[in-house]
Amino acid sequence: MKDWIHRAIGLEALDRQSQDQLASLNSLNLPLGKVLFRPGDEVTGFVLVIAGRVDVYLTGHTGREILLYSVSPGETCVQTTLGLLGEEDYSAEAVAETDIEVVIIPKPLFLDLLASSAPFRTFVFHAFASRLQSIMHVLEQVAFIKVEERLISILLERSDESGLVHNTHQELATAIGTAREVVSRRLELLGRKGLVTLERGNIQITNQAGLESLIS
Amino acid sequence: MKDWIHRAIGLEALDRQSQDQLASLNSLNLPLGKVLFRPGDEVTGFVLVIAGRVDVYLTGHTGREILLYSVSPGETCVQTTLGLLGEEDYSAEAVAETDIEVVIIPKPLFLDLLASSAPFRTFVFHAFASRLQSIMHVLEQVAFIKVEERLISILLERSDESGLVHNTHQELATAIGTAREVVSRRLELLGRKGLVTLERGNIQITNQAGLESLIS
DNA sequence: CTGGTTGTGTGACCATGTCACTGACAAATT
DNA sequence: AATTTGTCAGTGACATGGTCACACAACCAG
Missing domain, CATH: 1.10.10.10 (Winged helix-like DNA-binding domain superfamily/Winged helix DNA-binding domain)
Known part of the structure; x- marks a missing residue:
């Protein structure tokens, strides 16, 4: 069992089989300032943050930016999910705000887990729901x-x-x-x-x- | 087989078993202007629009409103999904812009379908993804x-x-x-x-x- | 026709976004 | 130590946008 699974808050509740499927993946260490993706990049896998913090920004054509949300350990970047499920490319930019450790679950394995594991599904859905909520909160703030x-x-x-x-x-x-x-x-x-x-x-x-x- | 299932664009691709489970539900006809839910309402079921159009607004404390998205036939109101999965109450308001026909899938059945039917899951996930995308688009417009x-x-x-x-x-x-x-x-x-x-x-x-x- | 309701026009005023700078400070280099 | 370079912060001028307080016009029901 890879060490990162133990340290991935939220995933330790995963079923045995899913953990086994994830066990082959290694986590990546990336430095502060690393850009995980930019608008227009193709989505290749599901990004899970194990340690550190990633901030996701939306950029306007004027160059002005706005923070959509921060991704903390154990959380995922919905942009990613969006791309994997909706076939859309990224429309936002993700930057490591600290040194980070992440795991990237390739699309096939992600879809497989989503189909086979109820706990994994719950995890993804909840992440999705809470991000949507927080983006609506941002919208509310900016608009009103x-x-x-x-x-x-x-x-x-x-x-x-x-x-x-x-x-x-x-x-x-x-x-x-x-x-x-x-x-x-x-x-x-x-x-x-x-x-x-x-x-x-x-x-x-x-x-x-x-x-x-x-x-x- | 209830008539509405045939007319629910996107659902006709559903597997047989799910269709059977849905067959017991009746669609509701509601008049123009009907408020489906308001901020703070508890989410009781998954709302699927069969005919007509529902607009979902976010309201600021000043009373100003902004259109989050319109729900067309065959689409769902993500707010609903959000509530069912994230245990959050509604934070937006949904109003029928025409006379409408809707089906409300009660929470237990919804969760059941989500667990048992891959096509239904796909349907929900895609709806979720495309709404998130469109809300980000609104944010981009308003902000920039x-x-x-x-x-x-x-x-x-x-x-x-x-x-x-x-x-x-x-x-x-x-x-x-x-x-x-x-x-x-x-x-x-x-x-x-x-x-x-x-x-x-x-x-x-x-x-x-x-x-x-x-x-x- | 008439009064109530809804939709629109307007002026004043403040908040915000943008542009074009200036200067202050700090780290890296001569 | 002096100089260069880049990042941060302050500022005035100006255009756009949001709010308030109305006036008025068009429509609808009785």
Whole structure:
């Protein structure tokens, strides 16, 4: 039994037979910054993240990007599933945000498992459902929620215990689907209100309660 | 064998056993305007549209709405699948845009079919995949494409042979995720350019080529 | 015909996205 | 140590888009 199966959160519940079928696959280690796929690439297998984090972005023709979702260990990239089931090529871009370890299940084995293993099916369906949910959430945010609110949410979400957010303005802008300048201006306003302090490359939250009171 | 199974595009390819299991269900006729579900409703079954059209909207807190997708005969509402598989309640609203005929497959039977019938599984997966794709398309439009372009697209898409679009400004606004006033203004501009003429309740395209030249 | 309802037009105003820069800072190189 | 290069952040000007508050016109039912 390959080590990665034990470490693949969500898969340890798999039936014996499926585990055996997966046992022949080896996991790959890839470095931070590695692009797993780009728009237009053909889908060749089902990507499962074992360790690290992969972010999936949608890119507009202007070059602006928006974060669709992050893939954590034990999760899969739905784009992949989409391609395998719907015969569509990728329309988004996936980038390793940390060093990562992934397993790629080739299309034939994937389809085979899907047909033969109820637990695997459940795993795939649930992944699918939760991604769709989260993409709808992104859509809701972009379509209906003001930048300030989205910005505050992402700041709170990404801050560590001491309230430090280690992100550039550009990264935050991408995460919430707006332009860098807009983030800069908003952050400056939040700074003036005494809620955050700014330095190159990171933002320090100085009044978390104050920020929380500004969102829904 | 119930009549609706013959008329359910996409399901006639189903295996015999599944058809038998479905045969006990009756289709429902519902009138235009009927709300199939609202945000927060619990998901009780898998909804399959046999005839007519159902539109699914996402509603923001401001009351503004955006069209996620339309469900045509033979298609299903993914929201439903999402709820059945992910245990989430509905987050969108589905409204019958015409008189409709639908079949509701109760959750237990749905799960049963999913486990036992490969064709049914394929059907569900493909529906799922294509919806996800289309929702990503909506997100892309809303996040990156200007209103004028989206408006022209929807006009061309909804015009009949003679170039008539039978929609109110509000309906168009909802379809592309903007406000009615914005549509009114844009249409007026298009009118001034001699590309369309406006009347209460519909828009007549007078220069299709001209419109087409304005989009990507 | 008349009052209610629905669809449209408009001005004002703020929020956001884009463009074109400037300057600040840091790491790598002379 | 000085210089170059690349990344980050700040800023003004401007166009587009979203919201609010109305006015008004067209339609429908009684």
